[in-house]
Amino acid sequence: HNSHDKLTKVLICTQFLEAENIPVLAWPAYTPDMSPxxxxxxMLWIDLDRFVNNI
Known part of the structure; x- marks a missing residue:
């Protein structure tokens, strides 16, 4: 796949969502806030720290 194919898919999807009045959020392609x-x-570091401090 090249970047032109990806751009074409994005444009088709965007046009479809707009035509169907489907609301979307403007969100960057990569955002660490959404990384599970x-x-x-x-949380693992917090638990590990508690464990080590209780030894």
Whole structure:
């Protein structure tokens, strides 16, 4: 796949959503705020810290 194919798909999807009056959020393609692994690792570090401090 090249970037032209991806752009074409994006444009087709965008036009469809607009034609069907489907609301969408403007959101970047990559955002760490939406990365579940980032939140999971944070919770793991907190649990690990508690475990080590209770030994």
């Amino acid at each position: 692994i980032e939140h999971m690792l944070h």
